[in-house]
């Protein structure tokens with residue numbers, strides 16, 4: 001049985017809010033990819049609230065659980081930023097191999113194109129030749145300009161060029177794909193600092209956003225990746241991909257409570273339209289098996 005099925009049947013079969021109920025719930029939350037300490041704290045907090053509010057039915061307890069999990073997300077902040085049209089914005093997509101950075105770059109570009117903006121895709125993944133071609137194909141399909149250099153080039157130089165293009169053409173929005181090799185912390189920091197410096201000097205007034213792309217199917221591993229990137233490059237928010245391929249996704253609560261890292265977007269497929277603003281209420285209710 002998948003996680004959604006398990007949580008539904010747990011609340012359907014449990015009649016009393018006993019000690020075992022909260023213990024079992026804590027274990028179940030861990031199965032849903034919430035970190036063990038966060039799961040324990042959530043179950044404890046729920047127990048206290050149910051006692052205080054004299055709640056005795058599992059259905060009511062579930063609604064309270066959803067509410068308290070939603071609070072955790074809201075505390076970390078959630079909405080994707082609104083990008084003012086008169087300010088240049090640079091969006092950088094970061095993350096390890098294969099999480100969906102390039103696909104997400106294309107999705108975000110398509111989304112802004114549909115909003116009437118003129119995004120530019122920057123192929124700052126210069127590590128693999130195929131990565132540059134992959135972004136160019138997206139650009140052709142979407143009718144979006146792609147700034148690219150040769151394989152092995154300097155990613156920061158690609159961003160520099162994209163900034164020049166944006167200034168010259170008035171595009172105003174750069175979405176940069178980056179390489180997905182498993183960075184060592186120092187290499188990652190160095191590469192990113194260089195891009196930071198370019199953006200700071202060349203476009204000091206720009207809105208500069210770093211998104212950490214995380215694959216929902218990797219469960220607890222995604223949190224470990226987030227910890228490394230968070231310490232090294234301080235991403236503003238996460239993008240959770242491949243949510244269509246998992247029924248769990250509880251790692252989002254750990255991201256929020258342990259790292260204060262909110263989720264900006266949820267991706268649910270390989271098509272350009274398969275991206276949505278992260279909705280904490282909807283996500284939490286689904287997680288708790290309410291919808």
Ligand SMILES: Nc1nc2c(ncn2[C@@H]2O[C@H](COP(=O)(O)OP(=O)(O)OP(=O)(O)O)[C@@H](O)[C@H]2O)c(=O)[nH]1
Nearest residue numbers: 097098099100101102103180241242267268269270
């Ligand atoms: N089902 C599903 N597949 C996705 C989603 N996002 C990306 N993918 C797929 O995941 C695979 C990897 O996506 P990429 O965008 O190439 O990932 P990347 O992070 O750029 O990979 P590297 O550049 O190799 O590090 C591709 O087959 C995508 O189609 C999603 O939300 N759902």
Ligand SMILES: [Mg+2]
Nearest residue numbers: 101102125131
């Ligand atoms: Mg890529």
